[in-house]
Amino acid sequence: xxxxxxxxxxxxxxxxxxxxxxxxxxxxxxxxxxxxxxxxxxxxxxxxxxxxxxxxxxxxxxxxxxxxxxxxxxxxxxxxxxxxxxxxxxxxxxxxxxxxxxxxxxxxxxxxxxxxxxxxxxxxxxxxxxxxxxxxxxxxxxxxxxxxxxxxxxxxxxxxxxxxxxxxxxxxxxxxxxxxxxxxxxxxxxxxxxxxxxxxxxxxxxxxxxxxxxxxxxxxxxxxxxxxxxxxxxxxxxxxxxxxxxxxxxxxxxxxxxxxxxxxxxxxxxxxxxxxxxxxxxxxxxxxxxxxxxxxxxxxxxxxxxxxxxxxxxxxxxxxxxxxxxxxxxxxxxxxxxxxxxxxxxxxxxxxxxxxxxxxxxxxxxxxxxxxxxxxxxxxxxxxxxxxxxxxxxxxxxxxxxxxxxxxxxxxxxxxxxxxxxxxxxxxxxxxxxxxxxxxxxxxxxxxxxxxxxxxxxxxxxxxxxxxxxxxxxxxxxxxxxxxxxxxxxxxxxxx
Amino acid sequence: xxxxxxxxxxxxxxxxxxxxxxxxxxxxxxxxxxxxxxxxxxxxxxxxxxxxxxxxxxxxxxxxxxxxxxxxxxxxxxxxxxxxxxxxxxxxxxxxxxxxxxxxxxxxxxxxxxxxxxxxxxxxxxxxxxxxxxxxxxxxxxxxxxxxxxxxxxxxxxxxxxxxxxxxxxxxxxxxxxxxxxxxxxxxxxxxxxxxxxxxxxxxxxxxxxxxxxxxxxxxxxxxxxxxxxxxxxxxxxxxxxxxxxxxxxxxxxxxxxxxxxxxxxxxxxxxxxxxxxxxxxxxxxxxxxxxxxxxxxxxxxxxxxxxxxxxxxxxxxxxxxxxxxxxxxxxxxxxxxxxxxxxxxxxxxxxxxxxxxxxxxxxxxxxxxxxxxxxxxxxxxxxxxxxxxxxxxxxxxxxxxxxxxxxxxxxxxxxxxxxxxxxxxxxxxxxxxxxxxxxxxxxxxxxxxxxxxxxxxxxxxxxxxxxxxxxxxxxxxxxxxxxxxxx
Numbered sequence: 001x002x003x004x005x006x007x008x009x010x011x012x013x014x015x016x017x018x019x020x021x022x023x024x025x026x027x028x029x030x031x032x033x034x035x036x037x038x039x040x041x042x043x044x045x046x047x048x049x050x051x052x053x054x055x056x057x058x059x060x061x062x063x064x065x066x067x068x069x070x071x072x073x074x075x076x077x078x079x080x081x082x083x084x085x086x087x088x089x090x091x092x093x094x095x096x097x098x099x100x101x102x103x104x105x106x107x108x109x110x111x112x113x114x115x116x117x118x119x120x121x122x123x124x125x126x127x128x129x130x131x132x133x134x135x136x137x138x139x140x141x142x143x144x145x146x147x148x149x150x151x152x153x154x155x156x157x158x159x160x161x162x163x164x165x166x167x168x169x170x171x172x173x174x175x176x177x178x179x180x181x182x183x184x185x186x187x188x189x190x191x192x193x194x195x196x197x198x199x200x201x202x203x204x205x206x207x208x209x210x211x212x213x214x215x216x217x218x219x220x221x222x223x224x225x226x227x228x229x230x231x232x233x234x235x236x237x238x239x240x241x242x243x244x245x246x247x248x249x250x251x252x253x254x255x256x257x258x259x260x261x262x263x264x265x266x267x268x269x270x271x272x273x274x275x276x277x278x279x280x281x282x283x284x285x286x287x288x289x290x291x292x293x294x295x296x297x298x299x300x301x302x303x304x305x306x307x308x309x310x311x312x313x314x315x316x317x318x319x320x321x322x323x324x325x326x327x328x329x330x331x332x333x334x335x336x337x338x339x340x341x342x343x344x345x346x347x348x349x350x351x352x353x354x355x356x357x358x359x360x361x362x363x364x365x366x367x368x369x370x371x372x373x374x375x376x377x378x379x380x381x382x383x384x385x386x387x388x389x390x391x392x393x394x395x396x397x398x399x400x401x402x403x404x405x406x407x408x409x410x411x412x413x414x415x416x417x418x419x420x421x422x423x424x425x426x427x428x429x430x431x432x433x434x435x436x437x438x439x440x441x442x443x444x445x446x447x448x449x450x451x452x453x454x455x456x457x458x459x460x461x462x463x464x465x466x467x468x469x470x471x472x473x474x475x476x477x478x479x480x481x482x483x484x485x486x487x488x489x490x491x492x493x494x495x496x
Numbered sequence: 497x498x499x500x501x502x503x504x505x506x507x508x509x510x511x512x513x514x515x516x517x518x519x520x521x522x523x524x525x526x527x528x529x530x531x532x533x534x535x536x537x538x539x540x541x542x543x544x545x546x547x548x549x550x551x552x553x554x555x556x557x558x559x560x561x562x563x564x565x566x567x568x569x570x571x572x573x574x575x576x577x578x579x580x581x582x583x584x585x586x587x588x589x590x591x592x593x594x595x596x597x598x599x600x601x602x603x604x605x606x607x608x609x610x611x612x613x614x615x616x617x618x619x620x621x622x623x624x625x626x627x628x629x630x631x632x633x634x635x636x637x638x639x640x641x642x643x644x645x646x647x648x649x650x651x652x653x654x655x656x657x658x659x660x661x662x663x664x665x666x667x668x669x670x671x672x673x674x675x676x677x678x679x680x681x682x683x684x685x686x687x688x689x690x691x692x693x694x695x696x697x698x699x700x701x702x703x704x705x706x707x708x709x710x711x712x713x714x715x716x717x718x719x720x721x722x723x724x725x726x727x728x729x730x731x732x733x734x735x736x737x738x739x740x741x742x743x744x745x746x747x748x749x750x751x752x753x754x755x756x757x758x759x760x761x762x763x764x765x766x767x768x769x770x771x772x773x774x775x776x777x778x779x780x781x782x783x784x785x786x787x788x789x790x791x792x793x794x795x796x797x798x799x800x801x802x803x804x805x806x807x808x809x810x811x812x813x814x815x816x817x818x819x820x821x822x823x824x825x826x827x828x829x830x831x832x833x834x835x836x837x838x839x840x841x842x843x844x845x846x847x848x849x850x851x852x853x854x855x856x857x858x859x860x861x862x863x864x865x866x867x868x869x870x871x872x873x874x875x876x877x878x879x880x881x882x883x884x885x886x887x888x889x890x891x892x893x894x895x896x897x898x899x900x901x902x903x904x905x906x907x908x909x910x911x912x913x914x915x916x917x918x919x920x921x922x923x924x925x926x927x928x929x930x931x932x933x934x935x936x937x938x939x940x941x942x943x944x945x946x947x948x949x950x951x952x953x954x955x956x957x958x959x960x961x962x963x964x965x966x967x968x969x970x971x972x973x974x975x976x977x978x979x980x981x982x983x984x
Contacts, residue, residue: 388671389671390637390641390667391634391637399675400563403675404679407679415676415679415680419671419676420672422671426664426667426671430663434656434660437648437651476560477562477563481564
């Protein structure tokens with residue numbers, strides 16, 4: 001049983017998705033989906049344990065060995081990502097029930113859970129697959145799931161946002177497919193390990209370079225790297241709150257993983273460094289992302305949208321870490337990947353609680369939240385502080401590593417710009433905090449559920465688990481730091 | 497009790513008080529009692545630690561390692577102990593004052609007030625005893641954030657704006673400059689543990705150290721060197737007990753304390769004078785002293801005047817830390833204590849006047865000495881301490897600072913310090929003098945006949961601190977011993 005974990009990781013949510021359709025009543029569907037994702041979470045925990053004790057796992061699908069059959073390959077980096085995605089998927093789903101019932105029409109709820117599980121299965125598959133074509137297949141599965149999730153938003157603009165994402169996402173996926181095709185033409189294999197071995201012998205050819213370009217641009221579209229981010233703010237703003245929390249905590253993270261996997265795992269740094277000034281390009285784009293997106297975030301009135309732009313900015317930090325092209329930079333990016341998932345999951349879940357009562361999350365809806373919904377408001381403060389990077393939160397740890405990685409290469413100006421970027425975060429976070437505690441609650445707001453203004457307990461529980469995780473992993477950093485450092489070492493160990 | 501337990505207690509007791517305050521939120525008397533008892537217990541702990549310290553005991557504590565090589569650790573050292581003694585003594589006194597003030601003033605949300613007050617004090621003791629720059633930075637930020645709700649306590653538009661400046665400048669400077677400096681220090685030196693003589697390797701280029709020193713001086717916004725002083729006047733929208741303990745003692749002293757620590761235990765007193773940037777920063781400190789005093793002269797609002805006076809007095813400590821001779825360092829450390837007692841008394845008096853007769857402007861205080869003799873006498877004593885005249889404690893620290901400047905051939909700074917004393921006389925002394933000798937004007941600005949002294953708890957508090965100002969003149973040895981141990 002334990003040897004089949006790599007495939008079970010993907011197959012459990014994938015099979016659970018259609019089974020949802022056979023169940024009646026949203027409560028059962030939710031419970032079933034939760035069970036499936038919980039199982040996936042347990043599996044990824046076991047996988048991480050196996051990888052940490054026994055090294056990289058290779059699983060041949062159907063017993064067919066690698067060049068012919070499909071290989072699932074779990075190294076430390078994939079196990080880390082699997083854990084992030086499935087843990088976030090489970091936690092978000094745990095708090096989803098009341099919010100989904102409130103935001104979605106009765107007929108749409110089952111589809112929501114089906115799409116959710118499909119998306120989860122796709123994301124897990126991308127990470128588990130050791131084969132470039134399978135990556136593409138799972139990417140499409142997860143994308144289709146997320147298009148549905150977004151389009152279920154009750155605002156009619158959700159349809160348009162989903163369509164926008166569909167167009168951009170399809171372009172991205174097509175680019176990736178073209179890249180994979182070129183690589184196959186040049187090397188005759190789709191297995192990533194084989195590709196990594198064969199590419200150096202053909203690295204002189206332009207085709208490989210073109211393949212690399214297509215792959216990287218395609219992946220960057222999916223991870224919403226500035227300036228390819230335009231789909232993200234709308235998608236996040238109009239999707240159902242739960243879907244936003246899930247996608248923000250997992251989908252972009254997996255895309256960042258792909259960037260690392262393709263450029264370091266498949267192509268090897270030596271190739272790309274020698275041909276393109278990639279380091280400068282990515283650091284530049286990362287910085288531009290941090291500043292432009294943060295500035296745009298400051299002027300938003302819809303908090304979901306504001307946090308969506310903040311996501312683009314935070315992705316910028318990961319891109320900077322990637323662009324630094326060093327073990328320290330990679331550690332910082334991988335660490336931020338985990339930490340950012342925690343922050344944004346906490347914040348978007350708290351926003352789900354606000355939406356639950358007010359139907360929207362405009363700045364004016366936050367007025368007086370400190371007195372009407374004290375726990376939710378405090379959670380927003382906690383998540384916001386983590387986003388700023390205040391000590392004792394995870395955000396601080398990320399920043400520490402990123403600045404240190406920049407200083408290690410004597411890039412003083414970059415270190416300075418990184419901290420300036422977090423000053424912008426103070427501004428937009430405080431725009432959110434001030435009305436909660438300084439503006440009086442307006443009396444004409446719709447009061448939905450009787451006279452209990454605070455969010456449902458189930459939702460609050462999840463929100464506070466996530467906020468507590470933001471604090472816990474800001475103090476006891478052994479798990480994320482240990483894995484991120486070891487994974488970065490694995491990547492750069494190959495190189496030297 | 498073991499020394500380690502006592503050290504833990506100074507940080508943990510305020511946190512326990514926090515829980516007690518929260519549980520007893522519906523019973524104001526018990527709730528305030530918890531704060532008071534916690535304050536007294538903490539001071540007892542610090543006093544015991546002091547005795548053990550003078551007997552030669554030392555200790556190192558580690559809570560946990562946050563990042564490899566970077567842990568939350570605490571240790572015992574003269575400067576930190578001095579700071580903890582001052583804060584530990586003044587916390588219960590201020591609580592006593594706050595009980596009188598908050599009730600007399602009819603403030604709302606008192607539970608929240610005491611809650612964040614206790615949290616801020618826990619951070620202060622953690623700062624005082626921190627063994628490395630990393631720990632210090634963490635609690636420095638905790639202090640900023642926990643005092644934000646205190647500054648904005650009134651919840652008005654003015655409070656919101658003041659809070660923005662407060663948080664923006666303190667959090668901004670610390671993240672932008674201080675954090676950068678700390679990470680750079682870590683990258684260069686490989687350690688952040690405070691070590692006598694400094695931690696940088698000998699071959700570090702002077703220009704790098706210069707940049708770092710500048711980053712530290714401006715990054716430690718709580719030290720309020722110009723131009724990062726704007727947050728301090730902005731913080732005056734807070735209730736007076738907050739201005740008194742936090743913005744005359746705990747927060748600002750945490751700033752200059754950090755700066756002193758950095759100068760002595762990160763750069764080292766031998767390195768500092770060799771850096772090209774040090775002289776310029778000394779000039780800047782001198783400029784801050786003179787300019788802030790001049791601004792204070794023109795402020796009619798008493799709390800604003802006191803705030804600018806604090807900016808100037810903090811620059812004394814910065815000046816001493818940068819001059820870094822034996823006398824100057826001792827003077828700086830001593831000034832942390834002396835200024836604390838003087839300035840907290842002045843704020844207590846300002847608050848007492850506000851509660852008793854609702855006056856906030858200096859020009860309205862003519863003839864007030866006749867109805868509030870105790871308050872105004874305390875004000876006079878504290879003014880003398882700030883000016884640096886006998887019979888008040890401020891005399892000694894100023895004496896040492898001038899001596900230290902002479903030792904380092906900084907004649908210009910000697911002139912600055914003396915000018916500043918004259919300016920202090922000009923902006924402080926007229927207030928008590930006019931209160932006693934000026935006639936109550938008839939244009940409605942004079943005190944009404946019905947005015948009495950402030951509520952008793954507040955009055956007791958301000959008498960205690962005023963007596964301490966004189967006491968520290970007569971018996972400065974305990975504090976002076978500690979101050980002398982810091983240098984090498």
